[in-house]
Amino acid sequence: MATRKERLTFTFKRFRGFLKQFGRNRLGTLGVFIVVFFVCLAIMAPLLTSYDPIRPSVGMDEYPALTGGRKIAESLCVPAWYKSIPWIPKGRFSIEERFYSILEVYYGKEWQIFGREGQVNATDTSLRLTQRVASIANITATAPDSTARTLDPTEWEQTPSRLNEIVVKDFFPNGTTYAVEYFTGTDITENMELASDPTFASEAALNAWTNQTNRPDIVAVQYNSEKGYVTKLSKESGCIEISFDPHGATIENVEVTLSVPFQYPYYQPPKSFLVHYAAMFEASSPGATLTILFSKETQTGPEEYILVRKELLPSNIYDLVPTTSTQKEVIDNVGVNPATNKIFAAPGQYAFSIRISFQNLNQTAKVYLDNLNSVLYGNAFGLLGTDNAEPYPRDLFSSLVYGARVSLFIGIVSALLSTAIGLFLGLASGYIGGIFDEGIMRFADLLLVLPTLPLFIVLIMALRQFGAVSMWNIIIIITFFGWMSFARSVRSMVLSLRERSFIEAARAAGAGKLHIISRHILPNVFSLVYVTLATAVPGAIVLEASLSFLGLGDPRIASWGKTLFDFESSGIAVTKGLTDYWFWMFPACICIAFLAAAFILIGYSLDEILNPKLRERV
Amino acid sequence: MGLKKYIVKRVIYMIVLIWAIITVNFLIFSMLPGNPLERYVASLRRIDEIRYNELKAHFGLDKPLHEQYIVSLRNMLTFNFGISFNSGTQVSETIFSRKMPNTLLLLGLESILSIIVGMLLGVLVAYKRGGILDTGTVTFSLTMYSVPIFFIGWLVIFFFAVNLGWFPAGGTVPLEWGRYPPTNFLQIIIGRLSYIALPTLTLFLFSFGGWVLLTRACVLETITEDYVVTARAKGLKERTVLYKHVLKNASLPLITNVALSFAFVVSGATITETLFSYDGIGLLTFSAIMNNDLPVLYALFYVLALCVVAANFIADLLYGVIDPRIRYG
Numbered sequence: 040m041a042t043r044k045e046r047l048t049f050t051f052k053r054f055r056g057f058l059k060q061f062g063r064n065r066l067g068t069l070g071v072f073i074v075v076f077f078v079c080l081a082i083m084a085p086l087l088t089s090y091d092p093i094r095p096s097v098g099m100d101e102y103p104a105l106t107g108g109r110k111i112a113e114s115l116c117v118p119a120w121y122k123s124i125p126w127i128p129k130g131r132f133s134i135e136e137r138f139y140s141i142l143e144v145y146y147g148k149e150w151q152i153f154g155r156e157g158q159v160n161a162t163d164t165s166l167r168l169t170q171r172v173a174s175i176a177n178i179t180a181t182a183p184d185s186t187a188r189t190l191d192p193t194e195w196e197q198t199p200s201r202l203n204e205i206v207v208k209d210f211f212p213n214g215t216t217y218a219v220e221y222f223t224g225t226d227i228t229e230n231m232e233l234a235s236d237p238t239f240a241s242e243a244a245l246n247a248w249t250n251q252t253n254r255p256d257i258v259a260v261q262y263n264s265e266k267g268y269v270t271k272l273s274k275e276s277g278c279i280e281i282s283f284d285p286h287g288a289t290i291e292n293v294e295v296t297l298s299v300p301f302q303y304p305y306y307q308p309p310k311s312f313l314v315h316y317a318a319m320f321e322a323s324s325p326g327a328t329l330t331i332l333f334s335k336e337t338q339t340g341p342e343e344y345i346l347v348r349k350e351l352l353p354s355n356i357y358d359l360v361p362t363t364s365t366q367k368e369v370i371d372n373v374g375v376n377p378a379t380n381k382i383f384a385a386p387g388q389y390a391f392s393i394r395i396s397f398q399n400l401n402q403t404a405k406v407y408l409d410n411l412n413s414v415l416y417g418n419a420f421g422l423l424g425t426d427n428a429e430p431y432p433r434d435l436f437s438s439l440v441y442g443a444r445v446s447l448f449i450g451i452v453s454a455l456l457s458t459a460i461g462l463f464l465g466l467a468s469g470y471i472g473g474i475f476d477e478g479i480m481r482f483a484d485l486l487l488v489l490p491t492l493p494l495f496i497v498l499i500m501a502l503r504q505f506g507a508v509s510m511w512n513i514i515i516i517i518t519f520f521g522w523m524s525f526a527r528s529v530r531s532m533v534l535s536l537r538e539r540s541f542i543e544a545a546r547a548a549g550a551g552k553l554h555i556i557s558r559h560i561l562p563n564v565f566s567l568v569y570v571t572l573a574t575a576v577p578g579a580i581v582l583e584a585s586l587s588f589l590g591l592g593d594p595r596i597a598s599w600g601k602t603l604f605d606f607e608s609s610g611i612a613v614t615k616g617l618t619d620y621w622f623w624m625f626p627a628c629i630c631i632a633f634l635a636a637a638f639i640l641i642g643y644s645l646d647e648i649l650n651p652k653l654r655e656r657v
Numbered sequence: 658m659g660l661k662k663y664i665v666k667r668v669i670y671m672i673v674l675i676w677a678i679i680t681v682n683f684l685i686f687s688m689l690p691g692n693p694l695e696r697y698v699a700s701l702r703r704i705d706e707i708r709y710n711e712l713k714a715h716f717g718l719d720k721p722l723h724e725q726y727i728v729s730l731r732n733m734l735t736f737n738f739g740i741s742f743n744s745g746t747q748v749s750e751t752i753f754s755r756k757m758p759n760t761l762l763l764l765g766l767e768s769i770l771s772i773i774v775g776m777l778l779g780v781l782v783a784y785k786r787g788g789i790l791d792t793g794t795v796t797f798s799l800t801m802y803s804v805p806i807f808f809i810g811w812l813v814i815f816f817f818a819v820n821l822g823w824f825p826a827g828g829t830v831p832l833e834w835g836r837y838p839p840t841n842f843l844q845i846i847i848g849r850l851s852y853i854a855l856p857t858l859t860l861f862l863f864s865f866g867g868w869v870l871l872t873r874a875c876v877l878e879t880i881t882e883d884y885v886v887t888a889r890a891k892g893l894k895e896r897t898v899l900y901k902h903v904l905k906n907a908s909l910p911l912i913t914n915v916a917l918s919f920a921f922v923v924s925g926a927t928i929t930e931t932l933f934s935y936d937g938i939g940l941l942t943f944s945a946i947m948n949n950d951l952p953v954l955y956a957l958f959y960v961l962a963l964c965v966v967a968a969n970f971i972a973d974l975l976y977g978v979i980d981p982r983i984r985y986g
Contacts, residue, residue, distance in 0.1 A: 485674065488969060489681065489965070493957060497955075589931070590943075590947065591946065617814065631805050632808060635804070639802065
């Protein structure tokens with residue numbers, strides 16, 4: 040009898056020999072590397088990404104009016120690294136578009152109808168350009184007798200509410216063609232945070248903000264360390280206090296504007312704006328208005344774009360207002376300087392301001408401002424962009440990273456369980472035989488005949504009727520229908536082993552059934568176990584992905600299949616094509632394929648090493 | 658054991674299987690804790706009283722459980738699947754006259770293609786074992802085997818429908834056929850083929866790797882047998898040895914696999930049809946999932962399982978005819 044130490048040394052030696060052999064197998068080593076990579080990805084998921092994969096948000100406590108924080112980015116953002124790819128259009132472009140016109144008499148009045156050159160019917164009453172105009176359009180009209188002339192800027196104007204519409208004021212002969220030359224900007228824009236609470240309401244911040252007022256004798260801006268809005272984050276933060284003291288007189292209009300300048304670096308306007316603030320107005324009668332706006336200095340004076348305009352009512356509690364709006368909404372709401380519409384049309388110096396105006400007040404009043412947050416949402420985000428989930432678009436990179444956890448977990452656990460069950464039942468039915476064997480094998484036959492995916496669909500749909508779909512249920516289902524073929528091969532192996540002479544010798548020596556199974560049969564079957572394990576994992580991974588792809592996964596966990604289901608059900612593939620949103624679908628598909636292939640490669644090379652039949656042939 | 662006895666045995670086995678399938682279906686829908694079917698039907702009451710009553714009567718939900726089981730057996734055997742709650746149509750009519758022919762066409766085309774190509778390639782690769790072609794094909798097959806089918810489908814759409822524009826990306830028949838039904842036979846064939854091409858290609862890429870690997874393994878098993886050496890020693894041409902002596906004997910396990918692969922392909926077809934919005938059983942399954950249409954799913958699983966059982970039965974019969982060991986063994 041060998042001592043314990045000798046046996047250990049022997050096992051160690053054998054294991055080293057196996058590793059050596061495995062290391063020589065290139066495909067197997069590659070498989071191991073891929074699996075290790077994904078395991079690292081899964082383990083380090085919280086380090087690699089800070090966003091929740093299902094419902095990501097930022098600053099739960101910084102945005103008291105947005106329960107659950109603000110969204111991390113706009114929906115359908117492209118990856119942020121697009122900005123360093125040379126062939127993706129960025130910057131300023133000159134575009135020329137051509138139109139032709141028809142003069143029509145309509146209710147006794149002449150109308151000029153414009154059509155796009157090359158089309159049959161003229162439908163628009165204005166020149167509708169395909170891109171927004173970033174800067175000066177140059178319009179050349181060519182009359183039918185081919186006399187061309189460039190229109191004076193007074194002869195046309197841009198439609199106030201639209202960025203891509205030009206109205207020609209004068210009438211030209213029927214059949215005139217117009218060539219419009221204009222600049223447009225497209226760019227990859229990223230999120231910009233203009234103001235965030237921890238930096239807004241403090242003494243240091245007050246110095247960074249410039250305040251302008253038309254009556255410095257009446258209003259004063261200072262830092263108040265006591266009256267702050269109480270958030271979970273900071274029990275008693277300070278706030279900005281604007282005090283108004285008219286000294287008894289009624290003064291018509293007093294304005295105070297706090298503003299912070301910022302550089303807008305992109306040629307493309309942001310996709311949307313978010314403004315959030317808390318304001319309190321202490322006074323005896325109403326008469327104050329709060330306005331939040333962007334402004335830009337031009338030759339003709341400041342241009343202003345108003346995001347929020349709100350009448351403040353006297354109260355002792357803070358009024359919380361979150362506002363999100365798109366570019367178009369801002370321009371529609373402004374009503375100020377409507378002719379230009381050039382908000383963030385090009386890089387430049389802008390100012391973000393908050394303005395309080397007091398009207399017809401004759402008593403002292405105070406306005407407290409706190410929790411001012413403002414974000415410009417761009418069209419690019421993160422490593423892999425975002426999906427279209429509303430109201431909280433997801434970061435696709437974090438979906439991918441967290442998905443690795445789900446796939447690996449479901450794959451490995453259900454493979455382990457089903458292999459264990461298969462091993463147990465195979466051993467039992469092979470060694471016990473008789474009616475037990477017959478029963479198990481017929482049951483396995485029945486399960487083998489049933490088409491797997493439809494069966495799983497039916498099972499999960501049945502579970503869904505009372506909301507019992509969870510990751511563990513999916514694991515149980517995959518396990519329950521995954522043990523049969525392995526049980527069969529174990530059984531047939533046991534049947535042939537049982538008749539061997541070494542088993543007979545063991546039996547003659549008085550060994551019990553359990554001893555024979557565990558000491559003599561199991562070691563012989565075990566090489567099969569490793570191979571089956573390695574090949575059962577990819578099956579489970581792909582199956583889980585397929586189920587999730589069909590919308591049958593657990594909606595509370597971020598799996599790769601769920602990402603693909605979201606992609607498929609969004610209809611993006613049909614409406615916009617795969618190329619524009621490849622980053623939504625492609626990485627998850629590649630990950631599933633690589634992980635599954637890695638396990639198959641491992642299984643294949645294990646088979647080559649452990650299966651004596653294959654070894655002989657080499 | 659004679660062939661007749663073998664067939665009788667298989668028929669009995671098939672009947673038992675069908676019974677078992679109906680029972681499994683019943684177990685899932687009516688015996689699972691929480692009773693999904695009853696819960697589902699009860700949830701319809703507020704929406705549509707008439708259909709609620711109709712479905713309740715159809716499944717015999719007011720009767721005790723053992724009678725429900727009898728009702729279910731009778732319904733299934735007579736293909737009386739009741740109505741779909743969402744569309745209000747007869748489920749059996751939807752499945753058999755509208756969806757089934759499309760799916761069978763797709764699966765038939767795909768199976769023929771992948772079996773022929775897979776087997777030929779498998780034999781070739783096994784014969785030149787260890788060469789570049791062998792390694793390449795095995796790697797490709799393993800890759801295809803592990804790539805999920807929706808990925809293959811999207812790539813196929815991307816290359817052949819979007820980039821090259823050779824085939825339409827989705828649908829079953831040209832849209833204009835709804836208004837102007839085609840009269841020309843050739844036109845029908847071309848129209849249908851152009852729409853079925855990409856789903857078939859997807860399923861083909863998905864399943865032919867399995868065929869290559871299996872054929873390769875079977876051929877490798879027989880190529881070292883003594884009678885192959887004898888055949889070569891007789892001076893037979895290498896091709897004759899390969900296709901007459903090796904493939905013929907190696908094809909026995911392949912035939913059983915035709916049946917088993919049918920179940921595999923049915924799973925793939927569900928996803929492929931969803932991807933290409935090809936109007937067959939798979940798309941019906943997907944829309945039933947989306948609309949939570951339990952009666953349709955109840956019927957679908959049964960019908961698909963029946964198809965698989967039938968395929969198994971046919972394979973068994975073929976096996977009995979081809980393999981002399983079964984007749985005289």
